Amino acid sequence: MEITLLIIVSLSLFLIPVAKSQGGLKSGFYSSTCPKAEATVRSTVETHFKNDPTVAAGILRLHFHDCFVEGCDGSILIKGRSAEINALPNLGLRGFEVINDAKTQLEALCPGVVSCADILALAARDSVDLSNGPNWAVPTGRRDGRVSSSSKASNLPSPLDSVDTQRQKFADKGLDDQDLVTLAGAHTIGQTDCRFFRYRLYNFTTTGNSDPSLSQSALTNFQTLCPKSSSGTEQVALDKDSPMKFDVSYFKNVRDGNGVLESDQRLWGDPATRDIVQNYAGRIRGLLGLRFDYEFKKSMIKMSSIEVKTGAQGEIRKVCSRFN
Template sequence: MGVYLGNYCYVMIIVLVLGKEVRSQSLKNGYYSSSCPRAESIVRSTVESHFDSDPTISPGLLRLHFHDCFVQGCDGSVLIKGKKAEQAALANGGLRGFEVIDDAKAQLELECPGVVSCADILALAARDAVDLSSGPSWRVPTGRKDGRISLASEASNLPSPFDSVAVQKQKFEAKGLDAHDLVTLLGAHTIGQTDCLFFRYRLYNYTVTGNSDPTIRSSRLFILPTETHQNVLLLTLAVHQNSM
């Protein structure tokens, strides 16, 4: 779904994801001002280069950052490869944007070897991705240390598109977040796209009798043309940004 998120939700995402982190770590704006002055501009130019060739990389980077932060904090552990690492978790199967982080890291290693953490690169890249998508920009406190442990089992607490509201509330409460935070953060997915397979059953066959999910208000229930019903999985549809 090619839907852009409103400024309010963007800002709230950053407050929620980074707020506690700033208090718990020695993060500060301009952390690399002396050790690697061009760090943020290098990340920005890298993201912009990838965005110019593929604008859909923006929601990919935002989601990648969210999946990193939700597991064990914004430590870049989602970037670690391995058969039992977070990337191997079912919930992380569709993550995108790794090549952007790798590209930025390679350029930063040429500029200032061993200085800028991958965790910071990901946080900065997510900010720049939002800005390039016509969202707001903000100062990103930096100074994160890269996590050394990455376990697929730890990613089992990530929100799933198939979770009930009750289950999702439990997952967010475990992170110290409430229902308002849940709606705001999960709403971030509307900046990008989703696959019809994740919601088709709610429109056409929720009770295995061809009915729609009764919790969806009729005024918001959209039914695709009959002739495309069987091929709905193959469709790509743009949805107005205020329709969700």
């Protein structure tokens, strides 16, 4: 029965047409103006990934943080004291050197053609693919924004957010519960510092207790990785089972009380998001992997189309870290 169901679902996914445009964007936007654009971004990401595979998660997070502030317009890439990059939620972001490297190469090939926002969207896709995740056609045609303000980044999703708060922040960007849980699955290749979740281990309600939603095995493991007297800068994988592989084990961890971030574990406590987590963490190995891959592609295309600037809006930066 499980095998039959897997075959049916697998076939149905291939029959669903792939969207060619989204929010004024379209696949193959640079096919005539800069034919080597996507290949150049891909080769650049590959080079950096070979040197440090953890950069994949950094690029993916960079794209997410960009899209949630001012839309997907490369505003996160701007340097400056009051720029978005210096907002508290953005401290520790990485992967900038990959985007800048690709931009330098593309400016040599096709000056003033490919936006930094598109480079970031393409690099995020390539990072997932290189991590054994799905691949998809990225709709392109974004233009770079002319505003980057740290004060506008205060409403980014936080590890401390309740599900209701997360839900509202995603809804404000046109994303639903399915997108919320699916995009959280990107944590399958992420890492975080002990300081962002250590309170769950030793002082959850300021009374010296631990978070009751943590399994005993997770609590013991995290306390070993993050001693009470440590600096808090130690790195812990958000997916303990396969931290370098883009798969569904993250959802199994959340289901089993092994979620690292409180915001992740809370997805199991809300009936609506729990059902989605359970669907991804279910028992049919091939089916659940296929389902998550398919849904992740859809949610990424949807997210990367948030408030995009196209046509005559914005600009095409010559250097990603500064306005023209």
